Amino acid sequence: MQTINQVVKLRQIVKNQGDGKVGFVPTMGNLHQGHISLVKLAKQQCDQVVVSIFVNRKQFNQKEDFQHYPRTLAEDINKLQQAGVDIVFYPDENAVYPAGVEQSTSVNEPVLTDVLCGASRQGHFEGVTTVVCKLLNMVQPDRLYLGEKDYQQYLVIRKMVADLFIPCQVIPVGTCREKDGLAMSSRNNYLSETERQKAPVLYRTLVHLAEQLSSNSKAFDNLIADAKTTLKAEGFILDYLECRHNTTLQLWQAGEPLNDYRLFVAAFLGSARLIDNIPLEP
Ligand code: AMP
Numbered sequence: 001m002q003t004i005n006q007v008v009k010l011r012q013i014v015k016n017q018g019d020g021k022v023g024f025v026p027t028m029g030n031l032h033q034g035h036i037s038l039v040k041l042a043k044q045q046c047d048q049v050v051v052s053i054f055v056n057r058k059q060f061n062q063k064e065d066f067q068h069y070p071r072t073l074a075e076d077i078n079k080l081q082q083a084g085v086d087i088v089f090y091p092d093e094n095a096v097y098p099a100g101v102e103q104s105t106s107v108n109e110p111v112l113t114d115v116l117c118g119a120s121r122q123g124h125f126e127g128v129t130t131v132v133c134k135l136l137n138m139v140q141p142d143r144l145y146l147g148e149k150d151y152q153q154y155l156v157i158r159k160m161v162a163d164l165f166i167p168c169q170v171i172p173v174g175t176c177r178e179k180d181g182l183a184m185s186s187r188n189n190y191l192s193e194t195e196r197q198k199a200p201v202l203y204r205t206l207v208h209l210a211e212q213l214s215s216n217s218k219a220f221d222n223l224i225a226d227a228k229t230t231l232k233a234e235g236f237i238l239d240y241l242e243c244r245h246n247t248t249l250q251l252w253q254a255g256e257p258l259n260d261y262r263l264f265v266a267a268f269l270g271s272a273r274l275i276d277n278i279p280l281e282p
Pocket of ligand 1: 026027028029034035038145146147148149150173174175176177183184186
């Protein structure tokens with residue numbers, strides 16, 4: 001495995017490895033099994049796997065703590081070595097934003113980014129699309145692997161890739177969960193022990209709501225309201241709990257079949273902002 005922090009060197013090495021398919025997994029580090037599940041699929045489908053580790057200041061807004069985002073480069077490199085990754089790319093901010101973060105050209109997807117996390121985290125998705133566009137231009141992979149845990153992010157990046165004719169296939173990977181159902185996330189580290197025990201209620205509430213909606217969609221408004229009440233009673237500060245179309249992110253309207261829709265939730269538990277989503281089955 002090679003570890004590289006310069007774009008020129010990265011390009012040389014990727015090129016020198018021949019014509020095989022290159023798979024790319026962008027991350028912000030502090031790696032867990034969720035990240036590794038992306039790497040595993042990339043390894044199955046590609047000849048060479050590149051993983052980037054870059055904590056992107058541009059996607060954090062002022063309230064969020066960019067400075068305190070967990071940085072565990074040595075452990076991450078170890079995990080990636082064990083997972084059989086070919087190249088770890090860990091550029092510094094100057095390499096990614098040579099003109100400066102504020103001065104850089106940026107990429108904005110205007111349709112899918114004003115709802116859900118886009119509504120509550122101003123500028124977040126512009127930060128994400130900008131950095132992923134830059135990283136795709138640096139790595140030039142054939143396939144890009146993204147987690148469905150961040151489902152809106154997956155849709156936004158997929159649309160950016162299509163809109164900008166970036167020659168790369170975008171591949172979604174299902175959410176990796178702890179045994180109790182909690183979606184794995186670097187942000188779970190912010191939970192206290194008591195909060196960690198409460199946290200799986202988020203997923204359990206989604207699953208219960210999905211089951212109820214499948215058998216009784218006429219009671220939609222009441223069922224959503226009940227689920228919100230449950231989460232609040234358990235100590236979550238709710239950002240959103242919504243049912244939206246799984247490609248357009250339009251809100252579900254009464255009378256439509258539910259099977260093209262997903263449930264999306266975001267809520268604070270203490271200082272941790274947790275997100276999750278699940279598809280609705282027919
Ligand atoms: P991050 O380091 O949080 O920016 O995540 C890097 C990539 O890993 C993104 O595509 C995430 O959607 C994905 N990812 C994070 N957590 C999980 C998870 N629990 N299951 C699957 N993919 C995940």
